[in-house]
Amino acid sequence: MGRAILQGLLSPHVHVATGIRITNRRVEAASDFVTEPRVSAWVTSENPQANREAVRGAKVVIVAVKPGGIAEMLAEVAADLDDDAVVVSVAAGKTLAQLQEAVGAQRAVMRAMPNTPAQIRRGVTGISVGPNVTAAQQKLVESVFATVGSVVVVDEERLNALTAISGSGPAYVFYLIEQWEQAARQQGFTQAEAALLVRETVRGAAELVIASGEQPEELRRRVTSPNGTTERAIATLEQAHLSGLLESAMQAAMARAAEIAAGD
């Protein structure tokens, strides 16, 4: 995820006034950026002080390690943060209160929940803002995530739900594509044909619902002739209670976010 955000910051139209610093543990992970003049890449296995040095003077510090590593990482760098730095965690589940505890009560902290289409700048990022964050800091962080797609600001109470919708959401769509392609293969299509049919249908439908501005129900109604083939297929999905299934999947993701917050 850190790499996706970095790619956004390296977009041709984006200018980062004070430069970009990244850290990794392994040399290989940072090696792609060694020759990139806009990026200073430091590796903790070569320089144990890399994280501390990287945050000094930074106005925005994005922490994109696994949730279990967040507290340790923030404790490591807390004393080196600038007074007017804003710390942004992209870790699922870790709360603003936990971030605040790790860096100090007076610091500006935010949570961001991007999703993997950020890799192609088609992400959607939910952002929650801690109490010490200034309007200018919030705007700056929003502009960082706007380089990889859309940004939505939500109260923290809704961030776990947002994580279950858009953070995990690409996986739901990929899973649907997998299953749908398998179903197409059962009908005698090759994998290449199945992939073309299903992926272009997903792309076309997603682009149509966005470009037309119509409600999905209305677009669905137009494909669904009374007593036609689509009507039968949709009835089967309804009988399988697809909406209840999605609701259960999201509840499960939210329950897991609560477990992560509790330190599991």
Ligand SMILES: NC(=O)c1ccc[n+]([C@@H]2O[C@H](COP(=O)([O-])OP(=O)(O)OC[C@H]3O[C@@H](n4cnc5c(N)ncnc54)[C@H](OP(=O)(O)O)[C@@H]3O)[C@@H](O)[C@H]2O)c1
């Ligand atoms: N994947 C998603 O869809 C998604 C979406 C939203 C949010 N997130 C959140 O993003 C975070 C990262 O997820 P990911 O899938 O990108 O994980 P990942 O691929 O494991 O990336 C973690 C990165 O952090 C680096 N790192 C770990 N510990 C470090 C340390 N002590 N000092 C310096 N660098 C360190 C790793 O470097 P090395 O490779 O060198 O070890 C690696 O580059 C998680 O908290 C996750 O909840 C993920």
